[in-house]
Amino acid sequence: AQRVTQPEKLLSVFKGAPVELKCNYSYSGSPELFWYVQYSRQRLQLLLRHISRESIKGFTADLNKGETSFHLKKPFAQEEDSAMYYCALSGVGAQKLVFGQGTRLTINP
Amino acid sequence: DTGVSQNPRHKITKRGQNVTFRCDPISEHNRLYWYRQTLGQGPEFLTYFQNEAQLEKSRLLSDRFSAERPKGSFSTLEIQRTEQGDSAMYLCASSPHRPAASHYEQYFGPGTRLTVT
Numbered sequence: 151a152q153r154v155t156q157p158e159k160l161l162s163v164f165k166g167a168p169v170e171l172k173c174n175y176s177y178s179g180s181p182e183l184f185w186y187v188q189y190s191r192q193r194l195q196l197l198l199r200h201i202s203r204e205s206i207k208g209f210t211a212d213l214n215k216g217e218t219s220f221h222l223k224k225p226f227a228q229e230e231d232s233a234m235y236y237c238a239l240s241g242v243g244a245q246k247l248v249f250g251q252g253t254r255l256t257i258n259p
Numbered sequence: 260d261t262g263v264s265q266n267p268r269h270k271i272t273k274r275g276q277n278v279t280f281r282c283d284p285i286s287e288h289n290r291l292y293w294y295r296q297t298l299g300q301g302p303e304f305l306t307y308f309q310n311e312a313q314l315e316k317s318r319l320l321s322d323r324f325s326a327e328r329p330k331g332s333f334s335t336l337e338i339q340r341t342e343q344g345d346s347a348m349y350l351c352a353s354s355p356h357r358p359a360a361s362h363y364e365q366y367f368g369p370g371t372r373l374t375v376t
């Protein structure tokens with residue numbers, strides 16, 4: 151079964167502090183992993199995907215197949231990072247996305 | 260083209276009534292997806308189309324739900340005999356498709372919030 155788990159519903163950190171949003175997945179093959187973000191009053195949008203191996207808005211995420219994790223990290227949080235973050239996976243050959251429950255990140259000034 | 264659009268944005272209906280939602284994807288995208296999101300949860304996949312063909316349906320899509328994309332452009336999602344448990348945000352997304360590509364970014368619409376009283 152395909153499953154994505156985000157253990158933290160809420161995460162609050164101070165501006166300038168490091169932030170890590172956890173994501174664990176369950177999938178029998180080699181999935182594609184994504185982070186989607188939803189800022190206040192905006193629609194859901196792609197933040198980054200593991201195959202791109204790029205840093206977006208200072209965020210990075212590394213796929214760890216041994217731990218089946220895809221944690222999202224940023225070394226220095228900014229107030230504009232406050233948003234709802236969803237980890238998602240797509241199976242090989244599949245098109246649908248399986249989302250986690252989401253983590254609401256709040257950056258305190 | 261300003262992205263995926265959905266209408267209406269909000270719908271309040273009484274239990275037992277039928278409702279229909281519309282999604283207009285980004286014009287050059289031939290894949291269209293429907294998701295449902297309830298409070299405190301992430302989006303859950305319902306169904307997707309490639310052009311006018313409905314290629315996959317979730318078991319969440321009971322026989323009261325039907326989706327169409329008759330000309331491969333806009334899509335409609337109809338819920339018959341609505342129940343209180345149908346109250347949710349219904350999201351539409353679209354993506355391009357090219358053979359041999361593993362996955363393309365899905366662009367989401369603003370959603371239609373359904374409240375069944």
